[in-house]
Amino acid sequence: xxxxxxxxxxxxxxxxxxxxxxxxxxxxxxxxxxxxxxxxxxxxxxxxxxxxxxxxxxxxxxxxxxxxxxxxxxxxxxxxxxxxxx
Amino acid sequence: xxxxxxxxxxxxxxxxxxxxxxxxxxxxxxxxxxxxxxxxxxxxxxxxxxxxxxxxxxxxxxxxxxxxxxxxxxxxxxxxxxxxxxxxxxxxxxxxxxxxxxxxxxxxxxxxxxxxxxxxxxxxxxxxxxxxxxxxxxxxxxxxxxxxxxxxxxxxxxxxxxxxxxxxxxxxxxxxxxxxxxxxxxxxxxxxxxxxxxxxxxxxxxxxxxxxxxxxxxxxxxxxxxxxxxxxxxxxxxxxxxxxxxxxxx
Numbered sequence: 627x628x629x630x631x632x633x634x635x636x637x638x639x640x641x642x643x644x645x646x647x648x649x650x651x652x653x654x655x656x657x658x659x660x661x662x663x664x665x666x667x668x669x670x671x672x673x674x675x676x677x678x679x680x681x682x683x684x685x686x687x688x689x690x691x692x693x694x695x696x697x698x699x700x701x702x703x704x705x706x707x708x709x710x711x712x
Numbered sequence: 713x714x715x716x717x718x719x720x721x722x723x724x725x726x727x728x729x730x731x732x733x734x735x736x737x738x739x740x741x742x743x744x745x746x747x748x749x750x751x752x753x754x755x756x757x758x759x760x761x762x763x764x765x766x767x768x769x770x771x772x773x774x775x776x777x778x779x780x781x782x783x784x785x786x787x788x789x790x791x792x793x794x795x796x797x798x799x800x801x802x803x804x805x806x807x808x809x810x811x812x813x814x815x816x817x818x819x820x821x822x823x824x825x826x827x828x829x830x831x832x833x834x835x836x837x838x839x840x841x842x843x844x845x846x847x848x849x850x851x852x853x854x855x856x857x858x859x860x861x862x863x864x865x866x867x868x869x870x871x872x873x874x875x876x877x878x879x880x881x882x883x884x885x886x887x888x889x890x891x892x893x894x895x896x897x898x899x900x901x902x903x904x905x906x907x908x909x910x911x912x913x914x915x916x917x918x919x920x921x922x923x924x925x926x927x928x929x930x931x932x933x934x935x936x937x938x939x940x941x942x943x944x945x946x947x948x949x950x951x952x953x954x955x956x957x958x959x960x961x962x
Binding site for chain 1: 721771819951952954
């Protein structure tokens with residue numbers, strides 16, 4: 627398995643889906659409660675759908691289904707605050 | 713595909729290759745004309761999508777190499793030997809070919825002159841690409857913000873933008889660290905960038921620089937941890953990681 631990258635790699639999918647720049651937004655992990663920037667999440671790209679995990683506890687916080695257009699973000703425990711102005 | 717771009721919406725569009733520039737034996741810059749380019753900030757990237765005749769698609773992210781002030785969009789691509797996307801971009805793509813992309817993307821790993829400085833840039837391999845955009849932006853607006861670049865590459869031959877960086881201009885200090893091989897008369901740094909290197913050639917924490925670190929995942933983890941250990945607050949350190957080699961993928 628390749629090394630993980632970070633949340634910056636999913637910025638395009640997030641914006642295409644949510645119509646907002648998300649990498650500078652902060653969210654709270656629903657599993658361990660840690661606050662982190664979306665751009666700092668741990669991201670695995672070598673999966674049929676890329677997976678974002680919390681950098682602190684490693685739990686999956688969302689998955690991106692790229693076979694949908696626009697991409698579908700499936701959240702599994704990440705409370706995102708207001709994104710900064712795009 | 714022919715949808716008009718709506719504000720805030722990110723849609724795929726076609727760019728035309730107007731020039732290709734060989735930077736190193738493995739890295740090439742694509743100079744692109746993008747009809748509906750809304751402008752970008754230094755540090756942002758684009759997503760590129762290739763579609764095979766059978767409909768199979770592969771998508772990768774590539775950092776923007778050009779300054780916002782430049783007339784064309786430039787991407788510098790490092791070839792990954794067994795990559796799915798990069799060999800096509802660096803070896804097959806020709807002038808006048810079209811390429812599907814969307815962008816600009818990203819709001820976290822960006823630097824604008826108004827943000828101020830000092831500006832500390834740290835690059836590993838092709839992690840230099842978004843930092844080159846920042847340096848070119850700094851030059852384009854005649855900024856006097858004190859800037860240091862620590863750039864780690866395997867050999868001198870692998871240093872992207874070598875001539876341009878050597879004449880980066882007033883207020884920019886460049887330190888090259890070669891990790892695999894170096895010329896006999898090499899006066900620069902050698903070996904892996906470690907805590908000692910960082911202490912010697914980067915701004916001290918007391919100068920409160922903005923720190924941008926871009927490179928392979930292991931490099932970025934190591935450098936950012938060393939910067940935090942040296943007393944830099946985590947919220948002044950911005951990081952962008954890509955796979956073991958290449959910019960944002962293969």
